[in-house]
Amino acid sequence: MNGAIAGIIASILISRLGPKNKGPNKPNVPFTAAVWSILVPIGLVLFAGVLAGQVYLIPPLLLIIAVALPWTTTRLVLIPLGFPRVAYWLTRTAEVTFDGDLHGGAVLAGAWALLRRREPDEATAAWLDDRLRLAKPQTLGGAGILATGLLLAGRGDRDGARAVIRTVIDIDARACPEAARRLAAAWLAADAASRGAWREVAEIGIGFGSGRQAWLLSAVAQSLLGEPLAPGRLGLWLRWIVAPNRRGTLAIVRRALDVLDGAYLEIESSDAPPAGAAIVADDAWSTALARHAALLTKPIASVEQGDLLALGRAWDAILEDRAAERILAERALLIGADGSARALTRLRESVEGDLTALVLGRDVGLDDRGDAPSPTLERVRRRVRDSLLVGVESASDALRRRIDDKREIPAVDEWREWTALRIAYDHGTKLAGEDFRRLAFHKIHPDITSLAVWLFNERQQRPLGNAMFKWLLDEATALDDARAIALQTKNVACGV
């Protein structure tokens, strides 16, 4: 017993006084080295004593095992039991697993253990939040970002958690421990599976490198989607055996196996409404109106770009045709209206307003690279673009003002602000196309560059700055912006 205590004290002293490793490629594991060189031999002696019947040696032996294998102990014992603070402190010693972001890894362990509690515990969540926002700035890495996402998930903000956790892969591998990367993939796969976004699940877990859990779920997703290259029965069972949480995943694996067995083959029902029989119309007006009404009442998930294109062209046949104006003018004369121009203008505004709301509300992208553009849809796309640009520009302006005023916020909040801006940018690009992308990039490039330089040079947040430089470089390359490419290439080369 005394030997064990002496070993612990010695290892702590060594970890405190030992040389700090600053090299990016060298493992920074002074505590672990001390534990394995001092405590583990002591543990072997204690183990021999336990085998000889000295059961009072079991507690110190367990303590040594916990300190020697901190992440394994945390993951198998502390997280399932829901001990966030103990999980945090023990993971502070998991230098091998979370090399590059040890502090973030500890908060991650605590946040995960907190999620496993049946009752919410806001005090502990706030305590963990504070660990991420310490007065003495800590460099935020991939594990810390994942921890932020898990804390958001614990507070019920699944969308916010998803947005943050998706950015873990943006962090350079030197500041993002492999464990954090795999856990982020596993959480994202679980989240997508719970939403039924199986296509997403299939993509997240491609390759064993994404982690065993995400790898299994990817195979399940491919089977559920009936993809021709989905792993067969043997492949599924193999992944299930390799992956953790076998009891929990058995049900979904069985569902995937049922699909492979053909249990879900669709049988045509006579009750089902005939597909493609939606529009009954005998002239351009009725066609456009019928398509318009049909699209407005279509469920969100089933609205596709093709539907919008068909509707846009149906309205083109009226709004771009002088005959429509003539018909309305004749009718206006007959009923004593002032003129048809106002009615036609309001019709155009209504149609474009409805389509804009559809695009924004149902997240359907308008491709501006199509071969035969619809003038109506082109106007809608411009409306969508302008509406989304306002959001991105005002967020970017607010960021710019804060940088100019040197108003710092904790690194984790800087990252969340950047994530929100990037989501708005990606969303706009998806809905309004390349035109939006070019205009928005022109606006946010200098602002994000300033933020990244500030984080990189002055605030010890080199991984975050580097991730932003990389994103800016990717965008500049996609948009063929030579000056931005030159600048960001230089910035990325500064490393982490």
Place this chain on the structure above:
Amino acid sequence: MSEASPVGTNAIDRIRDNPFYVLGLRPDATRQAIERQGTKLLGMLELELKSATSYPTPVGRAARTPEKVRAAMAELREPSRRLEHEIWARLEPEAMPAAPRDVAPIDDEIAPRAGQAADPWPDAFVALGWRAGR
């Protein structure tokens, strides 16, 4: 009635509350026919006759109220407004296949289907060890 300004109002409301559909008339109805039909419907609603309490539209059936009928009559008395409503009422109320019963406005989520292979897996977080089971 939300028909005062078609621009910016809910798109489904614009079709559902179109005065011609509310009155059960086609766009070529005369002014006399509109007044006659409006008065008749108000009388029927006064007597709470079931046949008058709803009407078909291309986006499904809608409830008819005396306020809606009066507003529809007022809208159609103004020729310029009538011309705008005529455009949207060109579609026969029954020209569309019956809209889903739970036709939802733009923001509503689709209801999950039962028994499909690719249905969501709501227990994923618990099964995969991210949350405690109930």
